Amino acid sequence: MGRGAQSLARVAVIVRAGAAPLWWPGLLVVVVGALVPAGTGRRIGLLAGAALFVVTLAVVATAGVKRYAELGKGAARAGRTDVLQDRAVTLRNWRRVHRWWLLGAFLVALGAGFLLPGAGGMVLAGAGAGLWLRASRIGRLEQREDVLYWVRTDWVKHGRPAGKQVKAYRTTGPVAGDARAGGARRVAV
Template identity: 75%
Template sequence: MAVVVRAGAAPLWWPGLVAAGIGALVPGVTGRRIGLLSGAALFLIALAVVAFARGGRYAGLVRGATRAGRNDVLQDRAVTVRLWRRGHRWWLLGAFLAAVASSFAVPAAAGMLLAGAGAGLWVKAVRIGRLEHREDVLYWVRTDWVRRGRPAGKQVGGYRTTGPVAGDAAPGGARRPR
């Protein structure tokens, strides 16, 4: 489950930083100083909102988690990340282009907003990883429930658990060291 959360962190973080860097080069309508200060505020707000949003839903699904059965289909980390990024590539490209275009009005602000959302997803994955490490389990979402890439959406009926060495993901959705 943390893999799905973490899958969006890098595709938001790096294009957000690139868009903010491009935006810092453009003077913009409001000026660089106002753009960078508002971008810093938007970064912090986006980080906090994304990191702590839907915490109650996640906690409820974790409390109701059951052991993965023989018939549950659970994907490898690499497959989950690839499918999430492939399914969201046009949204990510559109967000990057919108962030660069908005730099002509408020330099770097939208790029910092994207980077803040990516950082928030990373913080959320780290929090989930600490919970997994503390509970000594990995939380999974069945493949047919997470088709749209939302690990706590309405279609998710509950989480499944496995031992901490199952699959190729470490607690928090990171790659398992080899």
């Protein structure tokens, strides 16, 4: 990279990176919990799981919303020498850093299924859906401002694009990179 060049990753893609690895294993745990008998019974476990799904979804979807908006307002235009990271690279990096946390969460949810069938899976699925909703909210903010938000990759070592170490976002036009507003894959036409 040239002098002053920095690698940038899409904020919405980082947020959305955890959605699928939490959603699908969560649904798998719910199915397993519905098939395996447990101490409290399927009905109680699934009803408790549904309540936990709604609570987890709401908490994850709304966490840090003010911080994202605050960083978006103070965003500067990306420089000509800045390097924009591909969506696939951002997803791979996030999942590589969090693979053991994801495996641990899956095993804990599976183990919780013997007490409350499906409840642990509903929590995982709720967290995945909450991350997807948060990324969608960032996408709506990007569309309203007609920009895409990027963050320096050296500030996002642990996958938190609005953490304390993040000082500001960078922006590009709405067609930069290979992901749409909200972090979804851009479909070639």
